[in-house]
Amino acid sequence: MRPTVKFLSKSLIEQIISEAKDILCKLGVKIENPELVSKLADYGARIENDASKVFFTNEIIERALKSVPKSFQLFDSSGNETNNFSGNNIHYTPGSSAINFLDYESQDIKQPLTKDYIRYVKIVDQLKYIASQSTAFIPTDVQDKFADSYRLFLSLLYSGKPVVTGTFTAESFEVMKNFLVTVRGSKEALKEKPLSVFTACPTSPLKWGDVSSQNLTDCARYSIPVEIVCMPMAGFISPVTLTGTLIQHTAETLSGIVISQMTNPGTPILYGGSPAIFDIRYETTPMGAVETMMIDCAYNEIGKYLGIPTQAYIALSDSKFLDAQAGLEDGMGATLAALSGINNISGPGMMDFENCFSLEKLVFDNEVCGKTLRMIKGIEPKDDFPAISLFTELLEEEHLLISKHTRKHLRTEHHFPGSIINRASRSRWIEEGSTTLLQRAHSEVERLVSEYSSSHLTDEVRKELINLMEQEAKTHGQGSLPEREV
Amino acid sequence: MELLNQISEYLQQGDDEKVFELTGIAIKEGISPKEILDDGLLAGIGIIGKQFKNHEIFLPDVLLAAKAMQAGLNQIKPLLERDKIPGMGKIVLGTVKGDVHDIGKNLVGIMLKGAGYDVIDLGKDVASEQFVETAIIEKANVVGLSALLTTTMPVMKEIISMLKEKDPEGNIKTIIGGAPVTKNIADEYGADAYAFDAANAIDQIKLLI
Structure with a gap:
């Protein structure tokens, strides 16, 4: 039995959805994209005095919901399936788009550079429990205007894992889509085997800006999967109650689903989000708050009720270092997410309210992910019945260390964490250098960087990617790209 | 070959x-x-x-x-x-008097045998004199003592002292281990070595012989 956790009853889910639809129909959504608004009007939405205010109808919401795929998959650059977003399957992906980078030596934040990003990709490429990459932070040694496509370029160049990404401008979509088509070989092949998920974020409360709404439609045109990431903040720009915030989250997400499905029915969607409570004392949005995690798990239940795969920013921390708070918040978030069956769990590596990324935390979080992946396999009997013969052997031999039963099941029944999690006796721990968790995590970072080797792209594809990126940089007036190590 | x-x-x-x-x-x-x-x-x-x-x-x-x-x-x-080729070494092993916990000691024994050593396992709750007498009679290279309890741990000190009296030249080495034992305790008791687990016991015994 797969262990699960639930926060909402069926009747509460249905009531929340009903209230959310009511809001979409009676209060509407502001969409700052005239072309899109006009298409929505043709689709059956009502536009009133303010040309950007769109009132949905139950009919168009239902029509959109019917065409959303109930599951979809991601594939690596070689075409192997890495993520199967269906049922209660879970996959981890690093947190995305941090503006700061935690430097190990100084334990201070710094502006991330190309070399930091490459180190990150080399590491995430090898992490066993993290299925995909994300464009985790923003290198600052290229112009802001194309930093979004540059992150995706580096990710695709150094790792074959699929990428969770997003655009900062509507214009960037073209080159980013071209990168993906180049790696996959054709538009059709990319549709057949998605290599990426784009993130589209409405602005709470109940608004879509021109860039995010354009991105949503652009992705739909190419059948590129999108995660709709609403960010209501309970007590500030959404109701203080968790139920009230869930109504808003549902309304905002449903509006995104309508935009996407109207553009291209059948476009894969992750019913996602990054909501949080608002901590009125510090004016911050704690991702490690228990209520934030409860909202995440609950909207995941709503998404599942609607038959749509889900995503959440949940396995992350607000701490400034890799400390006990980070361990607590990551561990609790990942455990709840895994038990809830959130299909794409975003967060590893991220800290400081999604502002800062740490490589040491990323490799630590990989261990957290590993434990939860074991946990959800649950407790299943394996050659345990009838028990008499095994216990006869135990009583005769006085141990089962080399029993066939042990050898058959040891490596699957017990999860063996990597070197970051210390399980040595105190004496052995001293003998092996009395290392702290942070030191062990850093050693792991260095080991992974030094052991990296990847040849997932052909020379031809590699050259084409570099060519596309250089052209994009030139159009923004940057003659050359920062140096890249091999 | x-x-x-x-x-x-x-x-x-x-x-x-x-x-x-x-x-x-x-x-x-x-x-x-x-x-x-x-x-x-x-x-x-x-x-x-x-x-x-x-x-x-x-x-x-x-x-x-x-x-x-x-x-x-x-x-x-x-x-x-x-052919009179000397073996890897002879080890007398046991859990000290008053202590019946032998899982760790057994593991050490299994691994020592596997590594090619002659092992004389005296078992658990072993009288101090028996360790000393067996080691002398069998011309053992090493005596390995195990204890799980803090109350039985001091017995190790007694055995080490008795062995030093009977073997003043120090031909027979001692190694101790068990949950409450540390390197500091091994030094304090006058043991020649301390091992924190079974694999480590083999490494330490290699250095002693």
């Missing part, structure tokens, strides 16, 4: 039947028992030890390899004795 490499390989795979069979063939082919020991059995168990330390393999793999080592060793032992 191919045959000895095969013995090493099958030993690493924990295949005691194959190691038994191939050791017999090696003896028949006239390969010296010292060569079979060094280039076949010990070569294999050495690789296993390294892999275990690097967390590449787990305890059951080590114990299976140890069992295979025994299968080969039992065959060449009489020949080694005939």
Whole structure:
């Protein structure tokens, strides 16, 4: 039995959805994209005095919901399936788009550079429990205007894992889509085997800006999967109650689903989000708050009720270092997410309210992910019945260390964490250098960087990617790209 | 030599039947028992030890390899004795008086045997005199003492002192271990070595002999 956790009853889910639809129909959504608004009007939405205010109808919401795929998959650059977003399957992906980078030596934040990003990709490429990459932070040694496509370029160049990404401008979509088509070989092949998920974020409360709404439609045109990431903040720009915030989250997400499905029915969607409570004392949005995690798990239940795969920013921390708070918040978030069956769990590596990324935390979080992946396999009997013969052997031999039963099941029944999690006796721990968790995590970072080797792209594809990126940089007036190590 | 490499390989795979069979063939082919020991059995168990330390393999793999080592060793032992080739060493092992916890000590015994040592396991709740007498009579190289309880741990000090009286030249070394034991306690008790686990006990005993 797969262990699960639930926060909402069926009747509460249905009531929340009903209230959310009511809001979409009676209060509407502001969409700052005239072309899109006009298409929505043709689709059956009502536009009133303010040309950007769109009132949905139950009919168009239902029509959109019917065409959303109930599951979809991601594939690596070689075409192997890495993520199967269906049922209660879970996959981890690093947190995305941090503006700061935690430097190990100084334990201070710094502006991330190309070399930091490459180190990150080399590491995430090898992490066993993290299925995909994300464009985790923003290198600052290229112009802001194309930093979004540059992150995706580096990710695709150094790792074959699929990428969770997003655009900062509507214009960037073209080159980013071209990168993906180049790696996959054709538009059709990319549709057949998605290599990426784009993130589209409405602005709470109940608004879509021109860039995010354009991105949503652009992705739909190419059948590129999108995660709709609403960010209501309970007590500030959404109701203080968790139920009230869930109504808003549902309304905002449903509006995104309508935009996407109207553009291209059948476009894969992750019913996602990054909501949080608002901590009125510090004016911050704690991702490690228990209520934030409860909202995440609950909207995941709503998404599942609607038959749509889900995503959440949940396995992350607000701490400034890799400390006990980070361990607590990551561990609790990942455990709840895994038990809830959130299909794409975003967060590893991220800290400081999604502002800062740490490589040491990323490799630590990989261990957290590993434990939860074991946990959800649950407790299943394996050659345990009838028990008499095994216990006869135990009583005769006085141990089962080399029993066939042990050898058959040891490596699957017990999860063996990597070197970051210390399980040595105190004496052995001293003998092996009395290392702290942070030191062990850093050693792991260095080991992974030094052991990296990847040849997932052909020379031809590699050259084409570099060519596309250089052209994009030139159009923004940057003659050359920062140096890249091999 | 191919045959000895095969013995090493099958030993690493924990295949005691194959190691038994191939050791017999090696003896028949006239390969010296010292060569079979060094280039076949010990070569294999050495690789296993390294892999275990690097967390590449787990305890059951080590114990299976140890069992295979025994299968080969039992065959060449009489020949080694005939040729007066000294063994790896003789270890007297036991849990001290008043303590009946022997899981850790047993594990040390299994692994020592697997590594090619002669092990005399006195069992648990062993009288202090018995450790000393057995070590002298058997001309043991090392006495290994185990305790789980803080209340029985001081018995180790008593045994070490008794042994020093009977063996003033210090030919018989002592090593201690068990949950409450630390390097500092080993130093305080005058033990020659301390081991924090079974694999470490083998490393420490290698240094003592």
